[in-house]
Amino acid sequence: MNNAPIESGNTSNSGVDVEDNSENEEDDDFDDDDNTPPSALFGSSRYHTDFVELGILGRGGGGEVVKVKNRLDRRIYAIKKILLENGKDKFLQNKKLLREVTTISSVMHKNIVRYYQAWVEGNYKTDASVDHTKKQSILYIQMEYCNTTLRKLLDENAISEMNQSEVWRLVRQIVEALVYIHSRRIIHRDLKPGNIFIDSDLNIILGDFGLATRRHEKSNNKITETEYPEMDAIYNAVEEGMMSSTKGIKGDTSYGVKADIYSLGIMIFEMFCPAFATYMERSETLNRLRSGTPDERFPAAFTTSAPPNAKEIIIWCLERDPTKRPSAEELLKVSRQ
Missing domain, CATH: 1.10.510.10 (Transferase(Phosphotransferase) domain 1)
Structure with a gap:
């Protein structure tokens, strides 16, 4: 099972504090207090262990962007989920998709979306739009959420x-x-x-x-x-x-x-x-x-x-x-x- 982080010089946005705002205080009533720990439900899925989905922000041909709340810090984030298909013919396509991670992880500006971390996991069922029977991996990109x-x-x-x-x-x-x-x-x-x-x-x-x-x-x-x-x-x-x-x-x-x-x-x-x-x-x-x-x-x-x-x-x-x-x-x- 693959749960590999994508290394970069800015994967955690270390040294940058994220200001509190009203968006991070909403949706406090989601049910993450179940007696069953997330890790028991989803194995070693980092996505399901750390986040609760609050809604779909957008969909495209290869994935979707969802609004989530972090179970630990209870902040709101946007996570882009992109399917990475296997096969030699998909190598170049996946390489282009990973360009976004490389690009946004290298920038730090007040008027550019903040990048926090990215990682790849195996094929977990998250939503019908990314539920596939083939052996595929999903690239997760955790970013700043905007209103x-x-x-x-x-x-x-x-x-x-x-x-x-x-x-x-x-x-x-x-x-x-x-x-x-x-x-x-x-x-x-x-x-x-x-x-x-x-x-x-x-x-x-x-x-x-x-x-x-x-x-x-x-x-x-x-x-x-x-x-x-x-x-x-x-x-x-x-x-x-x-x-x-x-x-x-x-x-x-x-x-x-x-x-x-x-x-x-x-x-x-x-x-x-x-x-x-x-x-x-x-x-x-x-x-x-x-x-x-x-x-x-x-x-x-x-x-x-x-x-x-x-x-x-x-x-x-x-x-x-x-x-x-x-x-x-x-x-x-x-x-x-």
Whole structure:
């Protein structure tokens, strides 16, 4: 039975105290006081021994993210569970999945999700979505739990109800997180409102590094298309969409950190744009922003309500040529003005 930790320099987040908040005080009535110890129920399963599941936060093709409470410290955490299939043909796939552990364990920033520990166990029954008859292992990644996401706040019109200075504060926090990861040669590559978490104090927490990668010096500081699965297309940089052809921008079929900047431009637009009435309206508006003529890109409702510098920054971020887009450091300077 495999219950092996994944070693890293930051597996326990030692030296970092986790502040108490209301989220860690809820759900105190879960039944973990049964006379039967967890170890007797689940053998040597670290997951079942240490945690109680409180609910599903999200599911994907290869696993799920659950809200849990630690039986010992009684704090709330998020744990990502990812299936690791056996077989030689699955080796590369598993290696890519483990990239998230390596990436998030190397970062420590106030606006980036905190990583606590990760380990691999054998095939334990946890939920129907990860209940398999084949011999498989499950990768568990224990992370900071956040109350909500930027996507949810946008959908609930909470962002549009904020004053502009508060929206700028959120934008700057996203940019500060990008400055940090880009300085460490990390490209997030899946930047979208659903991966921007919000804590109980309404601070930005950049998360979900499942598609993140390091830029390798020997590959000219860029990454190539064949390494990664698809993302939400609406936030893709234009050079990523061109990767399906034999040539990218100026004949190049790879991209760098400026892909994150393009995605950020789309998000800044959403954050300053008045609430959309329907999903269709949102989709059509964002597609015009990406590919419309200069006069069509910005709807009248945005032009009349958003601060002028927001429009300028968005245009800068959405330059089709990545070399003409700002760096995260440059954006941080102008967003503070």
